[in-house]
Amino acid sequence: MLAPSPADSEAAPSPAALTRFLIIVGFCGFASALSMRTLDPVMPLIAVEFERSVVEVALLTTWFTFFYAFGQPILGPIGDAFSKPRLISLALVAMSATTAVAAAAGSFGLFSVARGLTGIAAGGVIPLVIAMIGDRFPYEQRQVALARFMVATLTGQIMGGLASGVLSPLIGWRGVLSVIAAIAGVSGIVFYLAMGRRDVSKRRPFSIGQAIANYRDILANPRALPLYLLVACEGALAFGFFPYVAAILLARDGATSVEAGIVITGYAIGGMIFAFSAKWILKSLGEKGMIRLGGVILCLCFLLFSIPAPWWTALPIFMMIGFGVYNIHNNLQTQATTLSETARGSSVALFACLLFAGSACGPPLVGLLMRLAGESGALLLYAAGVLALGLSAPRLLKLDRKAN
Structure with missing residues (x-):
């Protein structure tokens, strides 16, 4: 594995300054993540x-993620050339x-x-925040910092899914979307006032030629193609079943939208459990061990979910799915921040593009597998897929960094 870059070795800002930074960007991540799982329960x-x-x-869901993904190759270079904080503010207002x-x-x-347009706008927030974290934190602190930021995004997913399931009987799904729209607008204005107007980073005119050159340099990194292939597979395998969860639970046990929302919320809770324990897990298992653990956990969870049972039994399963996914995902996105020091926004944007392109392919793939092999058969195939992902990723990425 490549050694940390010189930028990683520079003196980090004070802990208080980094904490303030994570709180501010966390608010943006929360607002953006609200819309991601909002529709699943309804x-x-x-x-x-x-x-x-x-x-x-x-x-x-495929439509949203398709536009989220394919807006990335443009948004990343614009953020690198123009201003990441200002582009994040604009994206939130557009969202x-x-x-x-x-x-x-x-x-x-x-x-x-x-x-679809919301997907494009949302794509201008979280990937650029991840790039900003890569700019500010040395490698040894970066995975834990990304896990802390993930608390905010997962809280957004929890609130999005839970609010949709719980509030839709009261104000309807349209009312839920109206609340999310207001939160996104306020967060965009607040972020601009806190960071956007104070951004003094060097700007240059956006150039398609320069953007292409940046991507060429990123893909020249021997670890880039395996990483991007892995994250595309992760997107298809980890998120393909989510749009079908409410319908599966309804068919099995007559679950309501509220109950489906509670189950889907379990995924984000599991991710938060990972986020708070990431430092300890990284120290105990290292990067290779974390990814392998995630693959094994996901395999077991899909096997368990393939067995028809009352709706409430799916809640702990989805908590473990969230925990397993982020053992893999947090490591992959940390690697994405190391591919380029001069065009980090572009490298993370391409990572997000492939993640959401995979996520967009997931639901149609699940639908096809369910028609061919049935609900349980599709889940068994997914169990095999996530296990293969977790076991192969460390070798493909040549991870040899010991526990930090």
Whole structure:
């Protein structure tokens, strides 16, 4: 594995300054993450309102992630050239506007367009924040810092899924989206006032030629292609089943949207358990051990979820899914911050592009497997896939860094 760069060895800012920075960017990550899992618990309700099948509505997750992914190759270089903090502020305000349009949409077509545009806007937040963390934290502290930031994003996912499931009977799914739109708008303004207008980083005009040159340099790194392939597989395997969870639980046990929201929230809770224990796990197992542990846990969880049972038994399973996913994901995204020191926004953006491209392929793949092999058969195949991912990733990335 490559040694830490010179930038990693520079004196870090004071702990108090880094803590303030993580709190500020955490608020942005929270606001952006709210929209990611919001629709999962209410897929059946949206299907009824727009007179569509659950499968059709579930493909909105693919639609959102498709636009999130393929906005990245442009947003990353713009952030590198212009200003990451200012682009993050603008993205949050744009996300507020498009979410408000989705909340008011009178047709499935307009709703789909608004969700796609929300995906582009949301893609200008978390990947650029991760790049900013890479700019400020040396390698030895970076994975723990990313785990701390993940607390905020996972809290957003928890609140998004839980609010959607719990509040939709009271204010409807449209009311939930309206609240999320307001939070995104406020967070964009607050972030601009706190960091955007104070950003004094050197700016240069955006150039497509320079962006292409940056990507060429990133892909010349021998670890880049294996890393990007792995994260695409992670996206398809880890998130493919989420849009179907509410329908699966409804068919098995008559679970309501509230109960489905509680189960999906378990994923984020498991991720938060990882985030608070990441420093200890890293010290105990090292990077290789963390990734392998994640693969084994995910395999067992998919095997357990393949067995029909009351809806509440899925909650601990999804907590362990969240814990397992982030044992893998946090290591992969930490590696993404090391691929380039001069175009870190671009390297992380390409990482996010492949992650969400994989996530976009996941639901259609799950739908195909469920038609061919049934619900349990599809879950068994996914169990084998995540185990292979966890066991092969350390070797493909040539991870040999000992526990820090």
